[in-house]
Amino acid sequence: MVTKKNLLNLAIFGGTPSFGDPLHVGRPNIGDRQRLLERINDMLDRKWLSNNGPYVQEFEQRLADIIGVKHCVAMCNATVGLEIAIRATGLAGEVIVPSFTFIATAHALQWQEITPVFCDIDPLTHNLDPRSVEKMITPRTTGIIGVHVWGQGCDVEALTRIAERHSLGLLFDAAHAFGCSHKGRMIGGFGDAEVLSFHATKFFNTFEGGAVVTNDDALAAKMRLMKNFGFTGYDSVKYIGTNGKMSEVSAAMGLTGLESLDEFVAVNRRNYHLYRHDLLGIPGLKMLTFDESERLNYQYIVIEIDEVRTQINRDDLVAILRAENVLARRYFYPGCHRMEPYRSYFPHAGLLLPETERLVQRVLLLPTGTAVDPEEISTICGIIRLAVEHGRTISERLQSA
């Protein structure tokens, strides 16, 4: 690891990169390898690899217990989980979603020819702004999908009131929020259903995977059929369905990861506090802080750059970090509304999304998780501090290059 003191030592200007190996946002946390391999061996002996096997059933029960929800339906990933939850709750026509989310939230609707209507966010929390939601409702609106971005609960209470007042379905994309609470209640039990992701890049993973959780018995039963082609028996199909099943090997990874869940969160929490401490006082740089009276997974380190004060823009800072082998990410740039097919469908959507448009230019995410140690965090923060201290000079040099 190379510590930078002078801006000419920055790798973007020809210096040696601070890190020999890249540091990623989204490096998987791996639990007890031996325990995983034992489970996989048992699975191979059993010769039961998919289709609601014993690991999947155990995993679903463990998740339901942790979240305190009646039903957990494990899925092959959160995107299919969203698609199934959307279909099972009968959403159609138009559904209100944030544009500041991973593209899967919008695609899960459009895939079924439901129009995602992009709504603006609260700049402080990065979550749906309920006042904007209300303004987007039309006679074609059938539902709202809130996203608990970075694991922070949406304004669930306001969204629930709006949904009730207008008789709309209410789902939550809780892909970031496994293990998090909102106002003291675990995320997973809100709305008609909530969808979790256990993708490899999440702090807790099942390689690929997800789950839909709900307290609604009928909805759970319907989604359980829908994820298995709609089969109710060997020869009978009740609904249109798809293949949304989680495999046994994924559930084995999940069960193993659950045994290390507290450790994953503890490392993320440690990293979060180190970043907070080391980035404090850098002018124009704000780190998203969480309400620590809630349960949190701390899985994202989110920075906002106020270019006027740092004198270096977010993209130049990302380029500087990447040259040092710190693969910072610009989630969710440029916003779903600026990606296809939505950009062509709604070329002027941005006019109604001023906070989203501003935020996508300012946000960057830094590496965390068990793959990053305190010394590396200190080096990353040192690079950022150096870059901001010389913001104007660096910007000029990069522009003239």
Ligand code: T4K
């Ligand atoms: N809703 C929301 C709000 C979401 O954020 C997501 C997914 C979903 C729904 C859909 O959930 P899933 O259907 O995926 O269950 C990543 C993830 O692929 C995606 O799951 C996640 N959100 C999103 C925020 O991030 P990319 O395009 O950034 O992935 P990629 O391949 O660039 O990987 C990120 C970094 O992680 C890289 O630097 C490499 C590293 N990595 C990745 C993998 C897969 C590893 O070190 N090892 C690995 O195995 O989307």
